[in-house]
Amino acid sequence: MSVYTYKALDKDGNSKEGTVTAVNVDVAINSLQKRGLIISDIKSDEAQTGFLGKNIAFFERVKLKDLVITSRQMATLFEAQISALRIFRLLSAESENPKLARALAGIAEDLQGGSSISGALTKYPDIFSGFYVSMVKAGEESGRLDQTFSFLADYLDRTYEITSKAKNALIYPSFIIFTFFVVMGLMFTMVIPKISSILIESGQEIPIYTKIVIGISDLLINYGVFLVIILAVCGFFLYRFTKTGPGKESLDQFKISIPYIGSLYAKLYLARVSDNLNTMLASGIPMVKSLELTQDVVDNDLYKEAISKSVEDVKAGTPLSGAFAKHKIFPSIIIQLIKVGEETGNLGEILGTLAKFYRREVTNAVDTLVGLIEPIMIVLLAVGVGFLLASVLIPIYNISSAF
Numbered sequence: 359m360s361v362y363t364y365k366a367l368d369k370d371g372n373s374k375e376g377t378v379t380a381v382n383v384d385v386a387i388n389s390l391q392k393r394g395l396i397i398s399d400i401k402s403d404e405a406q407t408g409f410l411g412k413n414i415a416f417f418e419r420v421k422l423k424d425l426v427i428t429s430r431q432m433a434t435l436f437e438a439q440i441s442a443l444r445i446f447r448l449l450s451a452e453s454e455n456p457k458l459a460r461a462l463a464g465i466a467e468d469l470q471g472g473s474s475i476s477g478a479l480t481k482y483p484d485i486f487s488g489f490y491v492s493m494v495k496a497g498e499e500s501g502r503l504d505q506t507f508s509f510l511a512d513y514l515d516r517t518y519e520i521t522s523k524a525k526n527a528l529i530y531p532s533f534i535i536f537t538f539f540v541v542m543g544l545m546f547t548m549v550i551p552k553i554s555s556i557l558i559e560s561g562q563e564i565p566i567y568t569k570i571v572i573g574i575s576d577l578l579i580n581y582g583v584f585l586v587i588i589l590a591v592c593g594f595f596l597y598r599f600t601k602t603g604p605g606k607e608s609l610d611q612f613k614i615s616i617p618y619i620g621s622l623y624a625k626l627y628l629a630r631v632s633d634n635l636n637t638m639l640a641s642g643i644p645m646v647k648s649l650e651l652t653q654d655v656v657d658n659d660l661y662k663e664a665i666s667k668s669v670e671d672v673k674a675g676t677p678l679s680g681a682f683a684k685h686k687i688f689p690s691i692i693i694q695l696i697k698v699g700e701e702t703g704n705l706g707e708i709l710g711t712l713a714k715f716y717r718r719e720v721t722n723a724v725d726t727l728v729g730l731i732e733p734i735m736i737v738l739l740a741v742g743v744g745f746l747l748a749s750v751l752i753p754i755y756n757i758s759s760a761f
Contacts, residue, residue, distance in 0.1 A: 361460050362386040366395035376451075377463055389467060420458045420485045422521070426514045428458065433507035442503075443469045461485050474498060489634065489651045496641045506641060513637045520629065520717055523724055530728070534735035538742065545746050547582070550575040553750040564753055571749040610659045614687075622723045627661050628692065629716035636709035646672055660687060678705070 364386070366374045374395060378386045390397055428449055435445045443466055450462035461482045468478035476495035479486040486494075490510060497506025554572045557564055564572075578585070599605035614620040614627075634655050638648040646669060653665040668681035679697035682688040692712060699708030 361463070362400050364390060364395075364397055364400040366390060366397045368396075369394050377460065378467060389470070392470075420455055420461075422514060422518045424453070424455045424458055425485070426511055426518055428453065428462075429507050429511035429514060433504050433511055436504035436507060442475055458485065475503070487655065489638070489655050492643060492647065492651055493638065493641055496638075496643050500642055509637055509641055513633060516633060516713075516717065517630070520626065520720055523721060531731040531735055534732070534739065538735070538739045541739070542742060542746075543578070545743070546571075546575045546578050550746070550750065551579060553754070557750070557753050562753065562756065565749075567745075568749045568753050571746060607659045613658070614660065618723075618727065622720065622727065623658075624687070625716050625719045625723060627656055627658050628689070629713055629720055630656055631661065631665070632692070632709045632716060633713035636706055636713055639706045639709065645678065649678075664688070 362378050364374075364376060364378060368374055378389055386400060387397060390400075431449055432445060435448070436442075440448075446462050446466035446469060450459050450466060453459040453462060464481065465475070465478040468481070469475065474495075476491050476498055479491045479494060493506055493510055494503070497503040500506075550571060554575065557568065557572075600609045613623045616623075631652055634652045635648050638651065639645065643651075649665055649669045649672060653662045653669070656662060656665065664682075664685040664687055667684070668678070671681035671684070672678060677697070677700050679693050679700055682696065683693045695708050695712060696705065699705035
């Protein structure tokens with residue numbers, strides 16, 4: 359699919375400009391003519407932007423926040439009983455995200471060609487996940503698209519809130535760590551060399567801790583560039599390794615094994631699993647399909663594998679609580695509550711309660727972590743700088759005392 363920018367006149371002679379998504383220029387022209395437009399100019403966006411434009415498009419992405427807002431607007435417009443074709447055209451014109459605007463325009467074109475909404479959404483998997491498409495398909499089948507998009511907006515909003523809180527919580531600690539390394543680097547490469555030359559010329563005995571500091575300083579000055587290159591190469595290969603199957607599995611295992619941080623990750627994944635299952639079951643999607651889509655949303659190979667095996671167990675007739683009980687990554691509280699939900703017929707409500715519980719746990723864990731990290735980082739920065747100063751000031755004091 360390509361995006362074409364056109365200029366045209368309508369039946370009343372008014373100028374019209376916009377974009378249309380089509381397989382080729384002939385299909386684009388035919389689509390515009392069906393709307394009663396007389397085309398004066400039409401160009402492919404790829405032809406206009408060239409190599410640089412393609413690079414820019416490569417970096418374009420649709421943020422979760424944009425999808426939340428769009429889903430909320432869809433719910434409102436469907437509730438107002440506006441046609442799907444008009445809704446997607448309106449949202450395409452109003453969207454501030456170029457990539458999302460092009461996708462919505464393409465969906466509108468597909469709808470005009472007779473496609474279903476869910477079918478049109480599948481052409482943009484990098485924007486609309488399998489979970490999103492399945493929810494929309496369930497809404498089409500039940501005739502409750504307004505409620506479906508409202509469910510989606512609420513779910514994505516909760517996901518955005520919890521992930522953004524976790525990311526924002528790391529900004530200040532990251533700044534402290536960056537400042538620490540910058541200060542240490544400046545001290546070792548600019549301050550220590552000047553002071554060390556004075557100490558060496560004095561002929562006085564230099565303490566062992568001062569010799570260590572001077573040795574590190576010399577290492578950074580003489581081989582600092584090579585160390586940076588080595589670290590960059592190692593980082594690149596480590597990043598590539600984490601994109602492979604074994605690497606991704608190792609990274610996911612490491613995430614949930616880190617003291618305290620691991621429990622935060624586990625609670626985040628459990629909140630995602632519970633919330634996703636609750637949302638899909640509430641929309642009338644069967645349990646097996648809900649589990650299959652949930653394993654793609656959880657974003658951790660260990661949980662994916664556990665859910666995948668649970669899918670097979672559920673297909674064989676095992677209740678969800680029994681399937682989850684076979685995997686240690688699911689706490690007993692989840693298994694027991696799911697079992698109660700199955701016995702009482704309130705599984706969806708129980709899953710919703712679990713999702714709220716784990717979202718609250720994640721929020722509390724993040725707040726506690728930030729509260730601990732800030733003073734620890736400040737103390738480490740102070741201790742590091744203090745040690746360096748003491749390493750050079752004490753020998754200088756000893757030299758001055760000798761005279």
